[in-house]
Amino acid sequence: MDVKALVSQMTLEEKAGLCSGLDFWHTKPVERLGVPATMVSDGPHGLRKQDQKGDHLGVNDSIRAVCMPAACATAASFDRELIHKMGEAIGDSCQHEELSVVLGPAVNIKRSPLCGRNFEYFSEDPYLAGEMSAAYINGVQSRNVGTSIKHFAANSQEHRRMSSSSNADERTLREIYFPAFETSVKKAQPWTVMCSYNRINGVYASENPWLLTEVLRKEWGFEGYVMSDWGAVSDRVAGVAAGLDLEMPSSGGINDRKIVEAVRAGKLDEAKVDLACERVLNIVYRYLENAKPETPWDQEADHLLSAKIASECMVLLKNNGLLPLSKEDDVAFIGEFAAKPRFQGGGSSHINCFKTTSALKAAEGLKVTYAQGYSAALDTATDAQIAEAVEAAKKAKVAVVFAGLPDSYESEGYDRTHMRMPECQNRLIEAVAAVNPNTVVVLHNGSPVEMPWIDKVGAVLEAYLGGQAVGIATVQVLFGDVNPSGHLAETFPRKLADNPSYLFYGGEGNEADYREGVFVGYRYYDKKEMDVLFPFGYGLSYTTFDYSNLRLSASEITDKDTLTVTVTVTNTGDRAGKTVVQLYVGDKESTVLRPIRELKGFEKVALEPGESKDVSFTLDKRSFAYWNQQIHDWHVETGEFTIEVGQSSRCIDLTGTVTVNSTVALPKHYTMDSIFLDIMADPKAVQALKPMLDAISQTLTPIKDEESEAAQSAITEEMNMAMMQYMPLRGALSFGGSIDPKVLEELLDKLNQG
Ligand code: BGC
Numbered sequence: 001m002d003v004k005a006l007v008s009q010m011t012l013e014e015k016a017g018l019c020s021g022l023d024f025w026h027t028k029p030v031e032r033l034g035v036p037a038t039m040v041s042d043g044p045h046g047l048r049k050q051d052q053k054g055d056h057l058g059v060n061d062s063i064r065a066v067c068m069p070a071a072c073a074t075a076a077s078f079d080r081e082l083i084h085k086m087g088e089a090i091g092d093s094c095q096h097e098e099l100s101v102v103l104g105p106a107v108n109i110k111r112s113p114l115c116g117r118n119f120e121y122f123s124e125d126p127y128l129a130g131e132m133s134a135a136y137i138n139g140v141q142s143r144n145v146g147t148s149i150k151h152f153a154a155n156s157q158e159h160r161r162m163s164s165s166s167n168a169d170e171r172t173l174r175e176i177y178f179p180a181f182e183t184s185v186k187k188a189q190p191w192t193v194m195c196s197y198n199r200i201n202g203v204y205a206s207e208n209p210w211l212l213t214e215v216l217r218k219e220w221g222f223e224g225y226v227m228s229d230w231g232a233v234s235d236r237v238a239g240v241a242a243g244l245d246l247e248m249p250s251s252g253g254i255n256d257r258k259i260v261e262a263v264r265a266g267k268l269d270e271a272k273v274d275l276a277c278e279r280v281l282n283i284v285y286r287y288l289e290n291a292k293p294e295t296p297w298d299q300e301a302d303h304l305l306s307a308k309i310a311s312e313c314m315v316l317l318k319n320n321g322l323l324p325l326s327k328e329d330d331v332a333f334i335g336e337f338a339a340k341p342r343f344q345g346g347g348s349s350h351i352n353c354f355k356t357t358s359a360l361k362a363a364e365g366l367k368v369t370y371a372q373g374y375s376a377a378l379d380t381a382t383d384a385q386i387a388e389a390v391e392a393a394k395k396a397k398v399a400v401v402f403a404g405l406p407d408s409y410e411s412e413g414y415d416r417t418h419m420r421m422p423e424c425q426n427r428l429i430e431a432v433a434a435v436n437p438n439t440v441v442v443l444h445n446g447s448p449v450e451m452p453w454i455d456k457v458g459a460v461l462e463a464y465l466g467g468q469a470v471g472i473a474t475v476q477v478l479f480g481d482v483n484p485s486g487h488l489a490e491t492f493p494r495k496l497a498d499n500p501s502y503l504f505y506g507g508e509g510n511e512a513d514y515r516e517g518v519f520v521g522y523r524y525y526d527k528k529e530m531d532v533l534f535p536f537g538y539g540l541s542y543t544t545f546d547y548s549n550l551r552l553s554a555s556e557i558t559d560k561d562t563l564t565v566t567v568t569v570t571n572t573g574d575r576a577g578k579t580v581v582q583l584y585v586g587d588k589e590s591t592v593l594r595p596i597r598e599l600k601g602f603e604k605v606a607l608e609p610g611e612s613k614d615v616s617f618t619l620d621k622r623s624f625a626y627w628n629q630q631i632h633d634w635h636v637e638t639g640e641f642t643i644e645v646g647q648s649s650r651c652i653d654l655t656g657t658v659t660v661n662s663t664v665a666l667p668k669h670y671t672m673d674s675i676f677l678d679i680m681a682d683p684k685a686v687q688a689l690k691p692m693l694d695a696i697s698q699t700l701t702p703i704k705d706e707e708s709e710a711a712q713s714a715i716t717e718e719m720n721m722a723m724m725q726y727m728p729l730r731g732a733l734s735f736g737g738s739i740d741p742k743v744l745e746e747l748l749d750k751l752n753q754g
Contacts, residue, residue: 001289003278004278010033012273022250041094042103046351047066048065061352063352065299065352067344068467069310069464070344070465071106073486074313075123076315078128078580080135082312087137091139096295096297100145103150104148107150109520110123113419113496114496115416122489124491124521126175127598127600128599133188141190149181150194150196151195151197152211164512167201167514172518177514181193189222194229195208195212195228209241212226227245227248231249245275306467307472311472312578313464314461315484315539317538322459325478330367330369330396330397332392338370339361339372340376342407343466371389373388373425373428377406379406390431393432393435393439396436397438398440399438400440400442406422419493420450421445440461442460442474444463445465451492484540486539487537487538488538491536500519500521500524522597532650537599538649543573545573547581547653549566557658558662559662565583565616568612568614571608576607580647581603582602583601583643584642585624586598588642603615603617622634635662640657673729673730676724679693699738
């Protein structure tokens with residue numbers, strides 16, 4: 001379709017109309033020219049295709065669909081191929097249901113465990129979030145339907161989500177809150193991007209030209225259309241100018257009229273409206289020209305795929321040897337989640353499942369008994385329920401308590417206020433563990449919880465919100481049919497107050513200051529050398545792995561080169577299993593504040609018992625760089641970097657070192673206020689100012705006491721240096737001597753001119 005030609009035939013009113021939705025879920029048609037409406041739908045871990053009467057409360061049911069594991073779980077798989085497969089299945093179902101775009105993935109960073117939508121987001125780490133997101137997008141779009149990566153950007157809280165301003169410096173945005181979007185655009189080119197509700201440093205994302213045009217399109221090369229989150233538009237005319245192409249769901253015609261008026265009044269360039277229409281129509285036709293409504297959607301097959309994915313995501317947090325269980329053992333399943341698992345979160349991603357399989361159902365045929373233990377909906381455990389659970393636990397060899405967060409504890413639309421599990425469930429776990437030393441806890445939750453009972457139980461399996469078939473996966477892992485291989489995509493702090501955003505999270509009124517800067521998640525806990533409950537990247541297996549033979553392709557490179565890092569991994573146990581090889585980079589000495597280590601590579605590797613494989617990673621400039629706010633670009637500071645390879649952020653098996661030389665000289669500007677420390681660190685400045693520095697040094701050097709010179713000179717000079725280094729050039733003048741300020745100024749001018 002020649003979209004440009006099509007747009008050139010439209011009236012201004014028709015074009016303005018195309019800049020907002022027809023209703024909750026459709027783009028507008030232009031009947032006169034034969035342009036049809038196309039439908040978009042939530043996701044992202046299944047379809048929430050609703051009819052015209054859209055809502056987020058489940059009042060109007062969506063179609064029966066398949067609920068795959070939520071992003072909190074899939075991120076823990078650390079498996080790009082797996083999430084690509086999930087994307088393919090979602091893409092096929094979109095084709096079947098005639099959906100042009102699925103609204104996801106959601107990639108906002110988990111700044112605090114409190115964010116109500118953490119269950120939908122991937123990670124506290126931008127590299128991991130970006131890799132998983134790109135894999136998902138590539139999977140969906142391989143089926144010729146689009147994705148809408150969301151919520152762009154810095155939408156890491158639900159509290160006041162439609163008015164709050166996420167205030168962060170550019171470095172923090174570039175290093176932490178942007179890369180998941182950036183990587184996705186560069187590696188997967190999502191058909192659409194959804195801008196967030198919030199403001200960023202005061203400007204609504206929906207009308208932020210820096211965000212939507214400078215960064216997203218000009219820097220990263222985004223080619224699709226930007227749509228607003230549902231109701232995220234404040235000033236539509238400013239939005240069109242800024243690069244917001246499509247307002248969703250619709251403004252009832254009000255904003256369409258405003259666009260027309262603005263163009264007529266000369267306040268908005270019509271070319272911007274044309275561009276928005278072209279971008280929307282490009283995607284409309286990319287879908288239409290590749291639509292395949294005859295694509296089959298085998299929901300039973302997707303149910304099993306969902307189980308398979310869930311089984312690869314579960315994280316074994318603790319195991320004193322209790323797991324895997326034997327199928328011969330008498331096992332008590334305790335807790336309502338065993339029969340009715342919590343497997344998805346609330347809000348716009350809520351799927352109307354065509355079926356669910358609980359662990360209790362999946363364990364049919366095994367020697368499993370059941371006691372309800374508590375009511376999740378009522379958030380209570382009666383004495384009778386606890387007594388029944390204790391009796392069941394006493395009779396069984398192993399007690400498995402299914403616990404976690406009930407629906408009301410975490411959801412889109414609001415944040416949690418604490419990190420605790422329901423008190424009644426903690427009580428139940430304590431009561432069961434008191435009568436049965438073989439107690440296992442299975443957790444269903446979308447974000448970290450405190451575990452006051454951790455030392456009293458033998459094993460803990462984090463199942464997250466694992467989708468409608470989570471029960472199948474849980475039983476497979478508990479009984480050893482699947483060897484767990486998930487690793488945490490987020491730190492579990494011991495308590496909420498340990499979290500770096502604790503003091504500022506939520507903000508004051510509409511101002512949410514991201515004061516912890518780049519020190520989010522393990523970047524903070526590691527720097528602070530803090531004890532955590534479970535670190536980022538952590539996860540146990542039923543087998544063991546050995547990492548050896550770290551090889552770096554060079555010991556010294558420039559920031560234009562790449563470095564290949566290779567490591568040998570071996571399965572040293574007696575079961576097949578998968579390990580997640582994690583590569584972290586750290587700047588050993590830096591003049592800017594940087595984390596100890598940052599994830600820059602990971603690979604999930606399957607190994608038979610005794611088998612070894614070599615795993616290689618390629619690092620480039622970006623792996624070593626930080627965002628320099630002076631040059632507004634990535635920059636590597638010359639020096640040594642650590643290359644750490646391990647099985648979690650706190651389990652580093654191998655460490656190497658590489659020197660990276662920068663090829664970029666940062667611009668420098670010196671004045672009379674420049675201090676000696678900075679001048680002396682710059683050979684160019686030392687050279688240029690040499691005549692003056694000599695004179696200054698003579699003026700400032702203390703007269704030495706001849707008798708004690710040998711004993712004291714070293715200390716005196718050292719102390720002198722330590723004191724003087726912070727003195728500005730102008731300070732030297734006040735000490736008198738032969739320094740001519742005019743000459744000094746001239747030398748500075750010359751130096752600054754290059
Ligand atoms: C959510 C989006 C969602 C949209 C449509 C918004 O409230 O923030 O994630 O895609 O609604 O349901």
